Amino acid sequence: MSDLTLETSVAKVPEAAPRSPPASQIGLVGWLRANLFSSWLNSAVTLLVAYLVIRWIIGFVEWGIVNAVWSVPDNQTQACRDLKGIGACWAVVTEKHRFILFGTYPYEEHWRPALCILLFIGLYVVSAMRRFWRKELALVWVVVLAAIGVLMWGGVLGLSYVPQERWGGLVITLILATFGLAFAFPLAILVALGRRSKLPAIKAICVLYVELIRGVPLISLLFMASVMFPLFLPEGMNIDKLLRAQIAIILFAGAYLAEVVRGGLQALSKGQYEAADALGLSYWQKTGLIILPQALRLVIPPLVNTFIGFFKDTSLVLIIGIFDLLTAGKTAIIEPAWQGFGVEVYLTVGAIYFVFCFAMSKYSQRLEAEFNRHRRR
Amino acid sequence: MSETLEHIASAARADAPPAIVLDKVNKWFGTMHVLRDVSLTVATGERVVICGPSGSGKSTTIRCINRLEAHQEGRILVNGIELTDDVKALDDIRREVGMVFQSFNLFPHLTILENCTLAPIWVRRMPKKEAEALAMEYLNRVRIPEQANKYPGQLSGGQQQRVAIARALCMKPRIMLFDEPTSALDPEMIKEVLDTMVGLAETGMTMICVTHEMGFARKVADRVVFMDRGEVVEMGTPAQVFENPQTERLKTFLSQILRGH
Ligand SMILES: Nc1ncnc2c1ncn2[C@@H]1O[C@H](COP(=O)(O)OP(=O)(O)OP(=O)(O)O)[C@@H](O)[C@H]1O
Ligand SMILES: [Mg+2]
Numbered sequence: 001m002s003d004l005t006l007e008t009s010v011a012k013v014p015e016a017a018p019r020s021p022p023a024s025q026i027g028l029v030g031w032l033r034a035n036l037f038s039s040w041l042n043s044a045v046t047l048l049v050a051y052l053v054i055r056w057i058i059g060f061v062e063w064g065i066v067n068a069v070w071s072v073p074d075n076q077t078q079a080c081r082d083l084k085g086i087g088a089c090w091a092v093v094t095e096k097h098r099f100i101l102f103g104t105y106p107y108e109e110h111w112r113p114a115l116c117i118l119l120f121i122g123l124y125v126v127s128a129m130r131r132f133w134r135k136e137l138a139l140v141w142v143v144v145l146a147a148i149g150v151l152m153w154g155g156v157l158g159l160s161y162v163p164q165e166r167w168g169g170l171v172i173t174l175i176l177a178t179f180g181l182a183f184a185f186p187l188a189i190l191v192a193l194g195r196r197s198k199l200p201a202i203k204a205i206c207v208l209y210v211e212l213i214r215g216v217p218l219i220s221l222l223f224m225a226s227v228m229f230p231l232f233l234p235e236g237m238n239i240d241k242l243l244r245a246q247i248a249i250i251l252f253a254g255a256y257l258a259e260v261v262r263g264g265l266q267a268l269s270k271g272q273y274e275a276a277d278a279l280g281l282s283y284w285q286k287t288g289l290i291i292l293p294q295a296l297r298l299v300i301p302p303l304v305n306t307f308i309g310f311f312k313d314t315s316l317v318l319i320i321g322i323f324d325l326l327t328a329g330k331t332a333i334i335e336p337a338w339q340g341f342g343v344e345v346y347l348t349v350g351a352i353y354f355v356f357c358f359a360m361s362k363y364s365q366r367l368e369a370e371f372n373r374h375r376r377r
Numbered sequence: 378m379s380e381t382l383e384h385i386a387s388a389a390r391a392d393a394p395p396a397i398v399l400d401k402v403n404k405w406f407g408t409m410h411v412l413r414d415v416s417l418t419v420a421t422g423e424r425v426v427i428c429g430p431s432g433s434g435k436s437t438t439i440r441c442i443n444r445l446e447a448h449q450e451g452r453i454l455v456n457g458i459e460l461t462d463d464v465k466a467l468d469d470i471r472r473e474v475g476m477v478f479q480s481f482n483l484f485p486h487l488t489i490l491e492n493c494t495l496a497p498i499w500v501r502r503m504p505k506k507e508a509e510a511l512a513m514e515y516l517n518r519v520r521i522p523e524q525a526n527k528y529p530g531q532l533s534g535g536q537q538q539r540v541a542i543a544r545a546l547c548m549k550p551r552i553m554l555f556d557e558p559t560s561a562l563d564p565e566m567i568k569e570v571l572d573t574m575v576g577l578a579e580t581g582m583t584m585i586c587v588t589h590e591m592g593f594a595r596k597v598a599d600r601v602v603f604m605d606r607g608e609v610v611e612m613g614t615p616a617q618v619f620e621n622p623q624t625e626r627l628k629t630f631l632s633q634i635l636r637g638h
Contacts, residue, residue, distance in 0.1 A: 269480075269482075271478060271480050271482035272482060272484065274445050274478065274482065275476075275478065275482035275483075275484070276484075277443075277445060277471070278443055278445065278471065278474075278475070278476040278545075279471070279495070279496035279500065279544070279545075279548060280468060280471035280472045280496060280500045280548065281495075281496065281499060281500060282468075285499050285500075289495065289499065290484055293486050294484075294485070294486050297486065371486075
């Protein structure tokens with residue numbers, strides 16, 4: 001008998017007919033029972049939380065929709081003030097949305113930053129799709145970023161020139177975040193590789209860079225970039241304020257991302273390096289084809305975490321007087337007529353940040369699942 | 378004593394130049410002396426099995442041959458090229474020497490086929506189509522062509538190790554190094570890998586294999602090398618080494634191995 005089973009391969013052993021689990025454990029009812037009402041205490045907590053959530057939702061709907069004022073005739077905010085807080089004054093957003101999105105950019109040219117925002121979003125969407133992950137994508141980035149520069153600055157192709165001081169709003173946030181991460185990420189990879197280099201000089205430089213930058217707050221780095229940096233430049237030479245802030249952000253993000261990438265490099269087994277070496281791959285082939293693809297996959301969650309953090313940290317540029325999304329929102333309610341409607345503006349600005357960050361987070365989860373589908377770990 | 382045996386072995390194939398020459402190789406890890414005057418000449422087409430207790434320096438010896446470890450004293454020549462810090466020479470040697478590891482070390486993010494075509498495409502600059510045809514040929518040889526589009530994580534250990542062999546063969550090496558290729562495998566998978574290796578030996582490939590599989594050693598080895606504490610202690614045909622051990626150390630080792638099996 002035992003001989004018989006040995007000879008038939010495992011796959012051919014007849015399987016017991018599959019049975020479905022008891023009805024009480026599947027479906028919505030089963031899930032509810034298992035997770036929300038498994039015990040007396042659990043049921044009580046469930047009901048209490050449900051009550052609070054529903055109360056809050058009803059309150060928010062009343063304030064935000066039922067009692068809300070959506071627009072007012074030219075800056076006459078009396079209708080809003082009459083609400084005495086029982087309804088939202090979305091009129092402030094209706095009125096100021098252009099300012100929040102575009103800052104002090106010349107009004108009749110607003111289509112230019114608007115187009116830039118769409119270009120940015122298009123760039124994100126295209127880059128997110130794996131079927132476009134080819135060499136040409138880098139070219140697309142260069143072209144789109146250049147186009148955004150032309151659109152914002154103007155001065156060519158019949159576009160009027162708009163100095164950088166007048167840029168503002170969402171487009172500034174997207175510029176800082178996108179250029180920031182687009183440059184910081186490759187920098188981070190090089191630094192992470194450098195920290196593992198066998199050459200002491202390269203290793204020392206990379207360690208020094210990471211430790212120095214991580215040791216100071218981003219705010220002080222931005223201050224240095226805006227106040228001290230020009231002092232070191234030769235007389236008469238002046239680098240754009242936005243560019244200086246951008247460089248500070250790149251350096252800062254680079255140091256943090258480098259540590260994340262290094263974590264991924266360390267998680268790879270020595271065997272992967274040795275197998276690549278034994279096949280005769282060169283250092284850069286080994287790094288680009290074997291090591292980085294695996295290391296980066298391992299660190300998608302912390303990587304995206306850092307990305308999200310930096311997307312929001314760009315709002316710190318307000319301290320050196322750059323008009324990003326948050327600063328624009330803050331400035332929008334300085335006008336006496338609109339004072340006191342900060343909640344509505346901040347909710348709106350918060351919602352914009354949230355959409356971008358949530359998209360990143362969701363995307364990273366999907367990417368991770370996709371990468372790990374074939375792997376048993 | 379080992380000197381004379383070595384002469385016999387190399388005299389038998391005096392017509393062909395030696396594939397590998399280790400000449401009084403010494404290596405230290407920190408202050409630990411792990412290879413002591415290791416000398417070994419392997420003729421082209423010869424199959425050598427290295428055995429010995431754990432920590433005796435078997436892995437280190439064969440890892441020095443493709444410079445995964447650098448030796449500090451003595452000379453190593455592979456196909457007449459001396460291993461030095463010269464990068465060009467190292468590249469030439471690594472193309473000629475395939476290696477199979479105990480833990481397979483397949484690239485988990487690439488499919489089986491991509492694992493096999495990677496080095497031919499990037500190192501040998503072979504067109505992709507050609508590399509794929511070559512890879513399929515070797516996957517056929519190791520009898521797993523149907524797995525070509527799976528990922529390593531979806532294969533059994535024995536299948537992974539056979540892929541690892543195919544991957545190394547795709548570089549058309551003249552020498553193959555095996556470091557305990559079966560010791561991470563379940564018993565029922567050991568045979569499939571050993572069969573693959575026997576098949577490879579029959580093609581006349583120069584092989585150095587660290588293994589404790591005595592059956593395999595008897596069947597294919599031209600010579601068995603016994604190492605202990607960083608030294609080559611005995612060397613000879615499988616019959617000489619296994620049936621007629623000269624030293625106490627080898628006798629102890631053999632009795633332990635036999636008890637283990
Ligand atoms: N990278 C390393 N750093 C420090 N010591 C090492 C290193 N690799 C090996 N050693 C030491 O060198 C000695 C020889 O190791 P080696 O791996 O060559 O032995 P082995 O004969 O292959 O043993 P095993 O049968 O356990 O694989 C051992 O004492 C080991 O601890
Ligand atoms: Mg070993």
